[in-house]
Amino acid sequence: MNSNSSDNLLGVGIIGCGSISGAYLELAPLYKGFEIRAVADINPEAAQARATEFSVRAHTVEELLQAPDIDVIVNLTIPEVHFQITHDILAAGKHAYSEKPLVLTLEEGERLRALANKNGLRVGSAPDTFLGGAHQQARQLIDDGFIGTVVAGSAHVMSHGMEQWHPNPDFFFQPGAGPVLDIGPYYITNLVQLLGPIKRVGALSSAATPTRTITSEPRYGETIDVNTPTNLHALLQFEQGATITLSASWDVWAHQHNSMELYGTTGSLLVPDPNFFGGQLKAADESGLFNNVEIMDHPLSRPNQIHKTGWMANYRTAGLADMIQALHTGREHRCSLELAIHVVDAMTAIIKSGESHQFIELSTTCQRPAQLSAEEAQSLMV
Numbered sequence: 001m002n003s004n005s006s007d008n009l010l011g012v013g014i015i016g017c018g019s020i021s022g023a024y025l026e027l028a029p030l031y032k033g034f035e036i037r038a039v040a041d042i043n044p045e046a047a048q049a050r051a052t053e054f055s056v057r058a059h060t061v062e063e064l065l066q067a068p069d070i071d072v073i074v075n076l077t078i079p080e081v082h083f084q085i086t087h088d089i090l091a092a093g094k095h096a097y098s099e100k101p102l103v104l105t106l107e108e109g110e111r112l113r114a115l116a117n118k119n120g121l122r123v124g125s126a127p128d129t130f131l132g133g134a135h136q137q138a139r140q141l142i143d144d145g146f147i148g149t150v151v152a153g154s155a156h157v158m159s160h161g162m163e164q165w166h167p168n169p170d171f172f173f174q175p176g177a178g179p180v181l182d183i184g185p186y187y188i189t190n191l192v193q194l195l196g197p198i199k200r201v202g203a204l205s206s207a208a209t210p211t212r213t214i215t216s217e218p219r220y221g222e223t224i225d226v227n228t229p230t231n232l233h234a235l236l237q238f239e240q241g242a243t244i245t246l247s248a249s250w251d252v253w254a255h256q257h258n259s260m261e262l263y264g265t266t267g268s269l270l271v272p273d274p275n276f277f278g279g280q281l282k283a284a285d286e287s288g289l290f291n292n293v294e295i296m297d298h299p300l301s302r303p304n305q306i307h308k309t310g311w312m313a314n315y316r317t318a319g320l321a322d323m324i325q326a327l328h329t330g331r332e333h334r335c336s337l338e339l340a341i342h343v344v345d346a347m348t349a350i351i352k353s354g355e356s357h358q359f360i361e362l363s364t365t366c367q368r369p370a371q372l373s374a375e376e377a378q379s380l381m382v
Contacts, residue, residue: 010034010324011069015061015085016076017041017050020099023316024074025054031321031380033328034072040064061085065092072097072327074320080176083108086123090115095327097124097320100185102340104176106348106363109341116337122326124333125340128319130190131372132277133301137293138262138269139194139371147264147283150195154245155187156257157275161230161250163212170224172250173212178228179248180347183275187260188343190274191236191244194262197365198346199239205229205354208251234350239365246350277301278313299377321380322372334369342366 012034014021021039028036038057041047051058064070065088073089075082075098083103089096090112102125103109116123129135142150157179162169171177192198207230214222231249238244247257260271270290272279278301281293295301300318303311319335326333342364349360 008033008328010071010327011067012036012072012074012320013059013064013067013070014039014050014074014076015041015064015089016078016099017043017046018076021050021076023314024076024320025050025056027315027317028320030315030382031317031324032382033321033324037069038064038067065089065094070094072320072324075099078171079104079181080171083112086112087115090119090121090123093119093121095122095323097323097335098126098340100126100340101181101347102337102344104181104344104348106341106345109337109344113337113341122323122333123337123340124319124323124335125337126316126319126335127186127189127274128316128322128335129186129274129277130193130369131300131318131322131334131377132313132315133296133298133374133377134272134277134279134281135190135193135274136298136300136372136377137296138271138281140296141269141281141283141293142194142262143371146267147262147269148266150240150242150262150264152243153260153262154247154257155191155260156247156255157183157187157259158247158249158252158255158257160253161212163214163216163224165216167216167218169212169214169216173224173226173228173230175228178230178232178351179250180232180350184246184248184347184350185343186274187246187248188236188346189339190260190271191238192339192343192366193369194271195238195240195242195244196368197239197342198362199237200359200361201234201236201346201349201353202359203232203234203350203353204357205232205351207231229351229354232350232354234353236346276312277315277318278303296374298374299381300372318377318380325380332370334372336366336369338366339369
């Protein structure tokens, strides 16, 4: 429960009590303006377990949708029902914030946009990791011309898939998932906030094997079918002119690519993994030598959790907090519906291009979300 004492708190509920709900419930007390009051899940036991763990109420989904003290509902369900649940939230007259991806088709995104506009409601969507200090510092450097005009770059998110660690990895390998729709939002969203909207994409896609064998517990040894591409390599042309290579694959055992590299007319910038809030930026000038960039002091880049690789910055829920503040003040929120729909447009176009072997022009555009300065980030926090 958020420890805020303000009388102007918005009540927040969560639908979906899987593993990611723990992060939202744990990190929400860092932020001002709202408190999480209730959770719901199609599995009543899961909802009750989270409610007991974090001292909130447990409801059925319908009860939560109708709860009078809930103003905003966070959708943490599986991707294939993201559209329906967010639609139900808006139809109930409440603001919605969704885990990524917002939806699985552009048409679903436009239907949510129409309903939100009709009902005068906000929709926000993860990822919010681009609000982290490392990525906001990269944004500032690019906007200041630190490497000149960005003309090219690369982004790589590659591993050997989720069947090695996830207890129920089936959905990762079905239509509506795969590496682009599952992990791609982090990378494409960050590229859009750094460079602006995407103009067109082209891609090649494949799947290394028709099945996968689970090597995690409790289903060790089970075989699951692969029904979506697991290896996609795309070209993204941005409206400002840059061309970025995006490689997203679950068919790679090991590689040495950096998460994100941007090449400008006067230098290059290495951006840390956009799946995380912090990390080390590196830059090179005409000398061709990379050096660490002095880390900007930013509230959303300070290490606050132990990870398997050491201390890390984890501030998930920042996007929700920013939307809550925007509701209080009337400004635009950064993890916006417009941004999320454009990213869905890009991701689904990549998948379609892999099937059709043709470049695809995007039908949407968006404004870059406003930068989040250290002072503005601090204003979100208790």
